[in-house]
Amino acid sequence: MTDVATTNGKATSRKDWASDQEVRWCPGCGDFTILAAMQTMLADIGARRESTVFVSGIGCSSRFPYYMNTYGIHSIHGRAPALASGLAIARPDLDIWVITGDGDALSIGGNHFIHAMRRNINMNIVLFNNQIYGLTKGQYSPTSEVGSVTKSTPYGSIDTPFNPVSLALGAEATYVARTHDMDRNHMMEVLKRAHEHKGTSFVEIYQNCNVYNDGVFSDITGKDRRADYLIPLVHGQAIRYGQNGEYGVARGDDGHLHLVRVEEVGEDALLIHDESLENPSQAFELSRLARGPHEPTPIGIFRSVERPEYGYEVARQVAEVEGKKGIGDIAALLQSSGTWTVN
Amino acid sequence: MKELDQVVIRFAGDSGDGMQLAGNRFTxxxxxxxNDLATLPDFPAEIRAPAGTVAGVSSFQIHFSDHDILTPGDKPDVLVAMNPAALKVHLSSLAPGGVILANVDAFDERSLSKAGYSSNPLEGDELSSYRVYKIPMTKLTLEACKDAGVKPRDAERSKNFFALGLVSWMYTRPVEPTIDWIQKRFASNELVREANLRSFKAGYNFGETAELFESQYEVAPATFRSGTYTSVTGNTALAWGLIAASRLAKMPLFLGSYPITPASDILHELAKLKEFGVKTFQAEDEIAGAGSALGAAFGGSLAVTTTSGPGIDLKAETIGLAAHLELPMVIVDIQRVGPSTGIPTKTEQSDLSAVVYGRHGESPVPVVAAMSPSHAFEAAIEACRIAVKYRTPVYLLSDGYIANSSEPWTLPDVSRIEPIDPNFLEEPNHVDDEGKPSYWPYIRDPETFARQWALPGTPGMEHRVGGLEHQDGSGSVSYDPLNHEKMVQLRQAKVEAIAKAIPPVGLNDPDGPGGADVLLVSWGSTYSAVMAGVKRVRARGMKAAMAHLMYLNPFPANLGEVLGHYRKILVPEINSGQLCTMLRAAYLVDAQSISKVQGLPFKTAEIEAAIMDVIDND
Structure with a gap:
């Protein structure tokens, strides 16, 4: 194994993180702002390019590694978490990002996606959710809403979509966040926290596909209506939204969370957001407040808790056995089931 | 005491009767x-098939001798039949005049009917051509355990040790190692330990005192070349070979695997051996087994994924990516009966075409095959060596027969095996247009065509690899038609270049090249039966030659020349003729397939008959 040598310790800027490849997303694609946020954030926090690996599957978002001046693998449709798992276990020293989309992560790659999270392997999974298949030119995806008219659903989709945040919470994820491509600062903050988190971090980014699904998140992300549709989740603060903070989230007498008018329930009744709750039930409830992106939707960090990281645990077991038995001796191994000698 | 030069014993009973355990201890x-020996375990796929039925019969055959032997034997001389179903299944393969040791207690009306017998075969004339010993094994086992405090139902489970004790007496095997083993193995369970010990001794003493048997038999020690020996199964030897390769390459071993019969034992073995720095990962599926291995390979591990037939279908896309990225990994396929789920515990060689050809696009992958249980060690090292040297995925083929059988093995001196040099690149290998040093991942060695490989964590070597076609040299995404053609040719040329580095195929023809009337070509586990068959034919004064292929892709450079010496070529395979087709296509020779697809290895007699048939019809 190569020891990681530090570079000269010089601070990097965003352009140091950009590769020499021409970025080939459609003009106006939300992916551009995500790329800029990622590059800026990594420069800002003083991350090291030689220790950073971007792994992706297939889809528009999965071209991302080619544009990062780091190590990278553009792999197979849906399989990025599988490759990243092996890399993370083999190399706990690396900082691994999985870039994926709604089709890549939730359809063809659903199995690897959930298992990475339950194991809590050291990787940050960033899911660009645009509720459409872009690279294959406009079929519905596992996050498309019921009734979506696409090339493969000319009479409207009849599939119930996945809610990626709910799914991640159900899969035992320890860090679950949602952000969107129209707020670079929020993206950077959420990605930075994902980077700091030990284990698997999951970040869903509402990303606009301006060619095949333009404006699908515009209620939430557009500047004109954002205040009434975007529910900011801030740890330790009351969950409140609206032009003048007139709405909020509170637990009703029925035991469920509801969107409320603050003047009706009083400020004290508002739910205080706590991302550190061990029990994921409240985070899950928050993820179910909106049935789709046309209803007020929580944005922010739903859950951030600590659990042993898988790669660390693998290394710990190896070290423990090595400590107990001593470093393995091949000659002794070959004799371990008994021998006889012929002279 | 009578001397024998060789014996074949088959222990057969219900899956719950512990026949594999008895066979393994006898081995x-x-x-x-x-003695020299070869074994053939044969068991149903079900953990517990319906008790007492023919579907639930499990057997373990051992062939041992005072001379060099190759196969587990065609026909048992002794059949231990723990129940009527075992007799029903195995009687037809027993040698004429063979011995049957039947647990007469199990031949009750219900068990007879479950096995499909309308009357008790132990009582009629049906078995008159055999020497039948009717032994109340269950009763004697219960008797032996009477005062041990074991419940009768539990005591009965020890009857395999009674059988083992009896057979140990008949063939004058030492008792101490078995007693020691029982004491250690069941150290924490006093009742079971006591029941097994008593039953084993009761079986042994029964042989001595019952005056049922005319004599004991002795098989003199075989002459082994000097050295230290152990007995290994193919799966164990293969796992150890991977560990040795990891040491030789100074690359940590990573195994990404999903449980599947008959490959799981490799995962089990490596999961135990963490003191060798091995990291094993039981993935969520076969695809992730391969994917995690490829990810670990990118990070510089000696990356391996293990599977059997159905798994290779699922891993195919990842192997294609590995071939395209040009990263080393080893895919171990312990072949079993296919297609589909097939017969999971039975052996076949039917994945050869799939591993050589079974990926989309032009995706050449080297293939190496183990020929015997102990050879799996060497084959594993060789697969890793090729993978690392040429930066390519390599298929390592074994099969259910090799995986579970065992044979004596002269322990190799690992310190004398040539190291594997991963030759990681740590400095830039290119200067860009602005005069800045940079790293191009697809600059190649002019002889091997292997690319220069840098690991993440190395400053200044940051680079991206991917499944999109890339420019030769720089590795940048390229859709240029001529570049794609060049890359396809380069990837092919790289695999073909391996033929220059592997040993030429050996020709076994006492009369020199072309001297024999027929050439037998074997691969994988057919080696033993083919070699034994060729020896028998020669003993009859006929001339047969043999060549064994360890490398299936690319073929050794001299293979065409070797084949060219013979007018008649026979290719015995446990498939429908896959290698035969490949040889015909590659060399335009009139090779003929000898095919067997019954989930069992060839018998020596079958090979002998096939050779005689060709010689007689000349």
Whole structure:
């Protein structure tokens, strides 16, 4: 194994993180702002390019590694978490990002996606959710809403979509966040926290596909209506939204969370957001407040808790056995089931 | 005491009767004589098939001798039949005049009917051509355990040790190793330990005192070349070979695997051996087994994924990516009966075409095959060596027969095996247009065509690899038609270049090249039966030659020349003729397939008959 040598310790800027490849997303694609946020954030926090690996599957978002001046693998449709798992276990020293989309992560790659999270392997999974298949030119995806008219659903989709945040919470994820491509600062903050988190971090980014699904998140992300549709989740603060903070989230007498008018329930009744709750039930409830992106939707960090990281645990077991038995001796191994000698 | 030069014993009973355990213990004490030996375990896929039925019969065959042997034997001389179903299944393969040791207690009306017998075969004339010993094994086992405090139902489970004790007496095997083993193995369970010990001794003493048997038999020690020996199964040897390769390459071993019969034992073995720095990962599926291995390979591990037939279908896309990225990994396929789920516990060689050709696009992958249980060690090292040297995925083929069988093995001196040099690149290998040093991942060695490989964590070597076609040299995404053609040719040329580095195929023809009337070509586990068959034919004064292929892709450079010496070529395979087709296509020779697809290895007699048939019809 190569020891990681530090570079000269010089601070990097965003352009140091950009590769020499021409970025080939459609003009106006939300992916551009995500790329800029990622590059800026990594420069800002003083991350090291030689220790950073971007792994992706297939889809528009999965071209991302080619544009990062780091190590990278553009792999197979849906399989990025599988490759990243092996890399993370083999190399706990690396900082691994999985870039994926709604089709890549939730359809063809659903199995690897959930298992990475339950194991809590050291990787940050960033899911660009645009509720459409872009690279294959406009079929519905596992996050498309019921009734979506696409090339493969000319009479409207009849599939119930996945809610990626709910799914991640159900899969035992320890860090679950949602952000969107129209707020670079929020993206950077959420990605930075994902980077700091030990284990698997999951970040869903509402990303606009301006060619095949333009404006699908515009209620939430557009500047004109954002205040009434975007529910900011801030740890330790009351969950409140609206032009003048007139709405909020509170637990009703029925035991469920509801969107409320603050003047009706009083400020004290508002739910205080706590991302550190061990029990994921409240985070899950928050993820179910909106049935789709046309209803007020929580944005922010739903859950951030600590659990042993898988790669660390693998290394710990190896070290423990090595400590107990001593470093393995091949000659002794070959004799371990008994021998006889012929002279 | 009578001397025998060789014996074949088959232990057969219900899956719950512990026949594999009895067979394995008998193998261990036989290896201590030392006799030469070969074994053939054969068991149903179900954990517990319906008790007492023919579907639930499990058997373990051992062939041991005072001379060099190759196969587990065609026909048993002794059949231990723990129940009527075992007799029903195995009687037809028993040698004429063979011995049947039947647990007469199990031949009750219900068990007879479950096995499909309308009357008790032990009582009629049906078995008159055999020497039948009717032994109340269950009763004697219960009797032996009477005062041990074991419940009768639990005591009965020890009857395999009674059988083992009896057979150990008949063939004068030492008892101490078995007693020691029982004491250690069941150290924490006093009742079971006591029941097994008593039953084993009761079986042994029964042989001595019952005056049922005319004599004991002795099989003199075989002449082994000097050295230290152990007895290994193919799966164990393969796992150890991977560990040795990891040491030789100074690359940590990573195994990404999903449980599948008959490959799981490799995962089990490596999961135990963490003191060798091995990281094993039981993935969520076969695809992730391969994917995690490829990810670990990118990070510089000696990356391996293990599977059997159905798994290779699922891993195919990842192997294609590995071939395209040009990263080393080893895919171990312990072949079993296919297609589909097939017969999971039975052996076949039917994945050869799939591993050579079974990926989309032009995706050449080298293929190496183990020929015997102990050879799996060497084959594993060789697969890793090729993978690392040429930066390519390599298929390592074994099969269910090799995986579970065992044979004596002269322990190799690992310190004398040539190291594997991963030759990681740590400095830039290119200067860009602005005069800045940079790293191009697809600059190649002019002889091997292997690319220069840098690991993440190395400053200044940051680079991206991917499944999109890339420019030769720089590795940048390229859709240029001529570049794609060049890359396809380069990837092919790289695999073909391996033929220059592997040993030429050996020709076994006492009369020199072209001297024999027929050439037998074997690969994988057919080696033993083919070699034994060729020896028998030669003993009859006929001329047969043999060549064994360890490398299936690319073929050794001299293979065409070797084949060209013979007018008649026979290719026995446990498939429908896959290698035969490949040889015909590659060399335009009139090779003929000898095919067997019954989930079992060839018998020596079958090979002998096939050769005689060709010679007689000349």
């Amino acid at each position: 261990v004490v036989t290896s201590l004589i030392p």
